[in-house]
Amino acid sequence: MSTLQCVLNMKLSRESDRSMGKRSKANIIYNTSLPVIFGVKKYADALLNIVKARDINVNYRLNLIEVRTDKQEAVFEMLDHPGETRTFQYEMLHVTPPMAAPDVIQKSVLADADGWLDVNKDNLQHKKYSNIFGIGDCTNLPTSKTAAAVAAQSAILSKTISLVMMNQKPTHKYNGYTSCPLVTAYNKCVLAEFDYDAQPLETFPFDQGKERRSMFHMKADLMPYLYWYALLKGFWGGPEPLRKLMHLGQQ
Template identity: 35%
Template sequence: MSKDATARGAQGDFDIVVVGGGSAGIGVTASLLRRRPDLRIAVVEPSDRHYYQPAWTLVGGGAFDVTRTVRPMADVIPRRAVWVRAAAAGFEPERNRLRLADGGALGYRQLIVCPGLRLAWEKVEGLDATLGRNGVTSNYRYELAPYTWELVRGLESGRALFTQPAMPIKCAGAPQKAMYLACDHWRRGGVLDRIQVEFDLAGAALFGVPTFVPPLMRYVERYGAALRFNSNLAAVDGGARKAWFDVKDADGNVRREERAFDMLHAVPPQLPHDFLRDSPLAGAAGWCEVDPATLQHPRYANVFGAGDAISASNAKTAAAARKQIVTVAENLIALREGRPMPVRYDGYGSCPLTVERGRVVLAEFGYGGRLLPTFPLDPTVPRRSAWLLKARLLPWVYWNGMLKGREWLAHPLGN
């Protein structure tokens, strides 16, 4: 088990400090220690649990056991790393120092910023107060994904609303995947024609990579779902089963519309953590600024970023982090040893779009929407093989590969 530093007033100097114990933080720590076992690395993470979040959509569709998506943090921290059980509070890159919320501080030679993002439930009036009851749920929270499935199973008529906030969000396909799996269950149960399904998107496109829009639209039409673009969830009254949306017209004018619901799957706005947004490391939008190819900070050469917290335009997915980990590990070690940085990240991200139970459109793409398929198959075709990859293989690879520093199919382009 990893050495555990007390959360109260932690102090110390390390070769590398990693901020965040999520997919990117644990993965990059493991990869670095596989390359250089003698590195002194601290992982700063206050939570005592680690989640495999990509499976929560499957949980909400009744296709995965939620207890298989969580493990104790102590079990996933790499053995030779030091786990600092504290929250980050601020960065002092000029002094090579990280401030902690408990009053402690850590010094470093290199810093890797990967604290993930913040789910801003409070940005939707009334939402947080009604989550988990009154028909209001979200697959973006561990304890709520099973409630999604409870609602889906129990609904036989009425109106089901699914929402998607403004980008960027983690796993941009997850809001519509919740809708597809629910609709497929209702279709199989013979009740879909008695349910009004509506997908409200704050943006103007169903998916950010145009290649995948036609196959997705075929499922939208198959399920009879109404798409409402430029429609952003603004407020919820769970007790009254009402939601309000700010709807923008072609001239940019916004009006507020009221909708009744029997089920509401809500996705919150997603923002950088305050301690990052207010720091010297942040770019204009508040994310950790990085060079999109090397993932090195443009102003502080000994700082790198990975995962959902960085400014690069890639999709915020675990699959993106899987390739970013290799980029950061290789480039950081090259920097330490005075060599040119050898690896360039191509913006790879993957979104296995679960369009029905048993079939997935495996969307893999990089910067600019360039298709980057792993397999020599038409990526726009829904496949059972992609479902098996999503539901069975990838969870195993995550726990036994990515978090252990095993970089299977994870190497981006070299220079």
């Protein structure tokens, strides 16, 4: 589970607490090893407004190193103060573990120094072995690991492999597109879409940095259909055609 999803689960927990009349007794704390709540400023600003309004405490640059279940304590190292730790008492603890590629990649000649499949970020071709390509969570592509990213990558990969099989040079480039639907309540969502440069790359011609019921229904009702019946069957390569249509070809 991503850092982002942790934030959202806290927000949903807050909604649950409020619906049961327990919010005043709950102290919700979000600790992250990152220096920001989200990597794209536009959506980070939106999230900060939400956590402030909902009285959620956010702490940065804290990395979980130990959980003392007998005492219900979570110990974090303070990344900006080497050697120092901070301990939090908890009743419910939601943890995002460190992520890694599977051993079959990490322990092979295909991996980079950090253990990820070492591919060109533009054409998805392996940097050393030209007959190998990669998409998805196992790669070292500098973007968020989401199904939306895989969809956009698959569209580029299909075109790239076709050209390579005809002994032609790959020309299509993946721009790092990914999407993170930030579910902020039981019926609201901020649909974050962005590229390699952490710049918004939004599909719809309205401000997606705001909580919207329509975006919630897109995630809850439309996206599962796209995933199971389009993406997994090779029919969905991301929203780029729709985005160009919505923005009259300007993106």
